[in-house]
Amino acid sequence: MKGYPNLKSQDKKPPKRRVVVTGIGAITPLGHSMDITWDGIVNGRTPASPIQYFDASEFPNRIAYQVTDFSLSRKLLKDGEDAYLCECAEFAVNAAEEALEQSGLLGSSRPETTNPNRIQVCFGMGLPSPNIDWYEKVFFPKKLSLEESLNNARILPDQISSIIARMVGARGGISTVHTACASSGQALGEAFESIAYGDADLVVTGGADSMISPFYAAGFALLGALSKRNDDPKTASRPFDRNRDGFVFGEGACVLVFEEYDHACKRGALILGEVCGYGITESAYRITDLHHEGTGPIEAMQMALDDANLKPTDIGYINAHGTSTQLNDRIESLAISKVFGPFSKDTLVSSTKSMTGHTIAAAGALEFAFCLLALRHQTLPPSVNISSFDTDCLITLTAPEAQPRNFRFALSNSVGFGGSNTALIAGRIGR
Amino acid sequence: MSSSDIVITGIGAVTAGAVGRVAHWDLLQNGRVTTSENDYSLKLFRPDSHVKDRRYLRSCSQADGIGLAALSGLMTDSNFDPKYYSPERVGIYTGESPRNPQDHSGHFEALEASRDEHGHISEKVFGQASRSARPVTLLLGLSNNVLCYGSLMWDARGPNSNYTSSVLSAHLAVINAAKRMQRGALDLAIAGGCSDSTEEFRKATLIATNIAAGYAKGTAVADGAAFITLERRKAALARGSRILASYISSAYSCDGLGPARFDRDGNALYDCIVRALSAAAVNPAEIGLIFSGSSGLPDLDLMETQVLGRVFAGAATPPALADTSRVLGGLMEAGGMLDLGLVSEFFTCGVVPPAVRPHVNRGQFSNHISPERPFALALRCSTSGEYSCVIVKGELN
Numbered sequence: 001m002k003g004y005p006n007l008k009s010q011d012k013k014p015p016k017r018r019v020v021v022t023g024i025g026a027i028t029p030l031g032h033s034m035d036i037t038w039d040g041i042v043n044g045r046t047p048a049s050p051i052q053y054f055d056a057s058e059f060p061n062r063i064a065y066q067v068t069d070f071s072l073s074r075k076l077l078k079d080g081e082d083a084y085l086c087e088c089a090e091f092a093v094n095a096a097e098e099a100l101e102q103s104g105l106l107g108s109s110r111p112e113t114t115n116p117n118r119i120q121v122c123f124g125m126g127l128p129s130p131n132i133d134w135y136e137k138v139f140f141p142k143k144l145s146l147e148e149s150l151n152n153a154r155i156l157p158d159q160i161s162s163i164i165a166r167m168v169g170a171r172g173g174i175s176t177v178h179t180a181c182a183s184s185g186q187a188l189g190e191a192f193e194s195i196a197y198g199d200a201d202l203v204v205t206g207g208a209d210s211m212i213s214p215f216y217a218a219g220f221a222l223l224g225a226l227s228k229r230n231d232d233p234k235t236a237s238r239p240f241d242r243n244r245d246g247f248v249f250g251e252g253a254c255v256l257v258f259e260e261y262d263h264a265c266k267r268g269a270l271i272l273g274e275v276c277g278y279g280i281t282e283s284a285y286r287i288t289d290l291h292h293e294g295t296g297p298i299e300a301m302q303m304a305l306d307d308a309n310l311k312p313t314d315i316g317y318i319n320a321h322g323t324s325t326q327l328n329d330r331i332e333s334l335a336i337s338k339v340f341g342p343f344s345k346d347t348l349v350s351s352t353k354s355m356t357g358h359t360i361a362a363a364g365a366l367e368f369a370f371c372l373l374a375l376r377h378q379t380l381p382p383s384v385n386i387s388s389f390d391t392d393c394l395i396t397l398t399a400p401e402a403q404p405r406n407f408r409f410a411l412s413n414s415v416g417f418g419g420s421n422t423a424l425i426a427g428r429i430g431r
Numbered sequence: 432m433s434s435s436d437i438v439i440t441g442i443g444a445v446t447a448g449a450v451g452r453v454a455h456w457d458l459l460q461n462g463r464v465t466t467s468e469n470d471y472s473l474k475l476f477r478p479d480s481h482v483k484d485r486r487y488l489r490s491c492s493q494a495d496g497i498g499l500a501a502l503s504g505l506m507t508d509s510n511f512d513p514k515y516y517s518p519e520r521v522g523i524y525t526g527e528s529p530r531n532p533q534d535h536s537g538h539f540e541a542l543e544a545s546r547d548e549h550g551h552i553s554e555k556v557f558g559q560a561s562r563s564a565r566p567v568t569l570l571l572g573l574s575n576n577v578l579c580y581g582s583l584m585w586d587a588r589g590p591n592s593n594y595t596s597s598v599l600s601a602h603l604a605v606i607n608a609a610k611r612m613q614r615g616a617l618d619l620a621i622a623g624g625c626s627d628s629t630e631e632f633r634k635a636t637l638i639a640t641n642i643a644a645g646y647a648k649g650t651a652v653a654d655g656a657a658f659i660t661l662e663r664r665k666a667a668l669a670r671g672s673r674i675l676a677s678y679i680s681s682a683y684s685c686d687g688l689g690p691a692r693f694d695r696d697g698n699a700l701y702d703c704i705v706r707a708l709s710a711a712a713v714n715p716a717e718i719g720l721i722f723s724g725s726s727g728l729p730d731l732d733l734m735e736t737q738v739l740g741r742v743f744a745g746a747a748t749p750p751a752l753a754d755t756s757r758v759l760g761g762l763m764e765a766g767g768m769l770d771l772g773l774v775s776e777f778f779t780c781g782v783v784p785p786a787v788r789p790h791v792n793r794g795q796f797s798n799h800i801s802p803e804r805p806f807a808l809a810l811r812c813s814t815s816g817e818y819s820c821v822i823v824k825g826e827l828n
Contacts, residue, residue: 013614013615014613014614054554055553055554055555055558056554056558057555057558058555058556058557058558058559059558059561060558060562078689081689081690084690084691116687117684117702117706121685125595127529127572127573127574128529130535132542132552132554132557136552156529156597157529157574157595158595158596158597158815159690159815161596162685162689162690162815162816162817163689163690165685165687165689166687166688166689168687169687170685170687171684171685171686171687171699171702172684172685173682173683173684173685173703173817173819174596174683174685174817175594175596175599175603175607175683176594176595176596177592177593177594177595178527178574178575178593178594178595179575179578179591179592179593180573180575186592190592190607193610197610197614199610214554214557214558214561215535215538215572216569217558218538218541218557218558218561218562218564218568218569219538219568219569219570219572220569221561221562222561222562222564222565222566222567222568222569223566223569280590280591280592281519281588281589281590281591282522282523282578282582282587282588282589282590282591283582283588284518284582284583284585284586284587284588285583287490287570287573287576287579287580288570295588296588299519299588416575417570417573417575417579418573418575418576418578418579418593419578419579419582420575420578420591420592420593
């Protein structure tokens with residue numbers, strides 16, 4: 001066989017419907033709502049601190065961005081459902097409540113015209129995050145007690161999707177996605193396509209994760225992926241800084257309501273922004289590393305631009321995956337420079353992980369929400385913790401403080417262990 | 432591109448009863464004697480001799496090894512030529528089970544070294560002791576390893592996804608891969624799933640998701656992995672590939688009642704089947720074979736047969752019903768793939784093998800599989816009220 005067959009000529013891309021966002025909710029280390037979280041972003045807060053969930057004093061990396069003073073809202077939970085909730089799923093319950101409320105999908109404001117069969121849930125969920133107690137109980141005994149078995153159920157990743165489906169009255173189907181740090185970027189992408197290509201009118205999507213556990217702290221430390229700036233947690237997460245030395249754990253949940261444009265207009269929903277394009281690729285290189293030329297993210301960004309019918313210069317802001325590891329930031333910025341041009345002034349870049357930490361499976365959803373809010377408020381998130389910009393990163397960062405900017409489109413990147421890369425493009429409504 | 436332009440060209444499968452497509456068809460025809468849950472376990476399976484590149488196994492869990500063994504078998508069965516398709520037009524869609532505690536086994540030594548005089552594990556001591564574990568310890572516990580190593584094995588750099596949606600996972604992988612192909616974004620998709628949950632379910636005695644609903648017993652959970660290749664018919668024929676079946680349409684739905692609850696009225700399952708039939712423009716009377724989504728739970732199975740009764744009420748002769756889980760066990764995230772990949776064998780055989788005939792009212796279903804009704808409907812049903820349906824067409828060569 002010489003060369004590949006020309007199969008692309010067979011493609012007839014079906015027409016797409018417009019997809020808008022009508023609700024956003026978040027629980028993050030910056031706050032217990034999307035508004036508070038956004039306020040933290042605009043003000044450049046970096047609430048990292050020593051790990052509180054376990055005794056991390058002898059671990060090589062001892063800091064994290066943690067959700068503090070959290071209490072589970074039981075407003076939408078049914079009796080017994082909390083037995084199925086791990087910690088990050090609890091975050092998702094509160095975030096879902098906020099998103100559904102903002103979207104007008106709760107209580108008396110719930111639109112009766114929405115066909116439940118046209119409502120879906122697509123959620124990106126992290127790995128179970130066991131503590132040592134759980135581990136001893138679950139691994140070692142031959143048989144488990146009822147309580148211990150329920151603990152097993154708490155770590156099944158699809159339970160939160162099922163609960164959110166019940167909250168919103170979805171009968172159109174549920175899917176739970178896990179592709180490590182790309183999980184919720186992928187969930188949002190699949191939710192977008194489900195509506196765009198006519199399979200659903202409304203999809204509740206998002207992601208949740210918390211990996212602040214002894215096993216993951218030990219595991220990531222062995223890979224050398226975590227920052228060792230234990231004595232200065234607030235400046236430890238410093239994407240694109242020359243002296244970055246690894247990521248800092250974050251945790252949280254972000255839930256978004258995606259909706260077909262006419263469907264949202266008919267019911268008078270507040271439209272927060274538009275989902276314009278999605279790209280998804282596999283690096284097929286190494287489980288933990290990006291290809292040195294950044295091929296996977298390059299193709300994902302180009303795919304998203306093609307999907308949205310946009311040129312690179314249309315994108316005013318990129319929320320980078322930007323983990324603050326040496327390798328990721330250098331290669332991702334190389335990929336960005338190849339698509340958008342080196343040190344492009346049209347397309348400014350930041351990584352909000354300097355303010356939230358790495359929320360792993362929740363990162364894609366949260367960072368896409370930041371793109372939507374940046375467009376809505378016409379404000380670029382700041383690049384914080386940059387004491388010495390790494391000029392090997394061929395990008396132009398946003399300013400150290402939040403800045404006003406007139407722009408119409410933003411792009412959010414996610415890159416996962418395992419090689420999945422996603423790019424999502426947000427658009428400003430009324431542009 | 433019409434749906435019937437997508438064809439299934441290979442199947443790779445590893446279960447406790449067999450390895451590979453031909454062996455699995457023999458197994459379904461002949462059945463096997465199972466006396467305990469151990470008969471469904473792949474705890475002792477050694478993937479080394481099955482996986483094409485053993486380097487991948489260095490940082491893999493047992494579930495990953497099973498999955499990679501199935502993907503290696505698929506490569507042979509589909510006669511895959513990596514030079515034929517452009518890598519960015521090849522996508523891998525997987526369903527994988529959540530990790531088991533033993534997937535953190537790289538930490539065991541450190542954990543045991545961290546016990547104090549009362550036998551309790553000290554986090555503080557573990558923080559030090561864990562530093563001597565293997566660098567890849569974390570990677571054993573990732574739930575998307577099969578997607579990752581599968582993409583390396585197949586040089587699949589196109590769209591991809593991984594579902595952790597319990598028994599629907601592999602169906603969702605097929606459904607979403609096929610949609611991508613229909614939209615013109617992929618030329619070859621590898622779809623399926625893997626699971627090694629028997630150990631956990633045995634320890635729990637019960638199926639954990641059923642506890643709140645008060646069930647005393649569940650399905651016989653089985654370890655395994657099964658993947659299929661989806662290609663466009665024209666390209667498959669051009670490269671001389673054998674066509675096992677045509678993918679026609681699919682749908683999924685849910686009751687929306689929350690975890691461990693399903694609606695006995697069956698309306699969501701009914702809607703799911705009707706949507707898949709409607710998308711395919713296939714009349715129920717054209718369905719010759721149904722693969723049951725049988726969960727092993729009496730109430731859910733009863734609901735499923737009642738729904739099938741509603742869907743096929745107008746058919747002059749009843750379709751045949753097969754339940755492959757009677758031989759394979761409940762393959763969880765890997766479930767449903769052998770139904771899709773072996774559909775032509777069923778049609779060629781003409782009858783449902785006795786080993787996979789479910790115990791249902793025989794008046795409602797037939798054992799005879801009519802070649803005049805070449806479509807098969809494959810179901811998956813979860814105890815959390817989630818349902819999927821894939822319609823395929825047998826290719827009688």
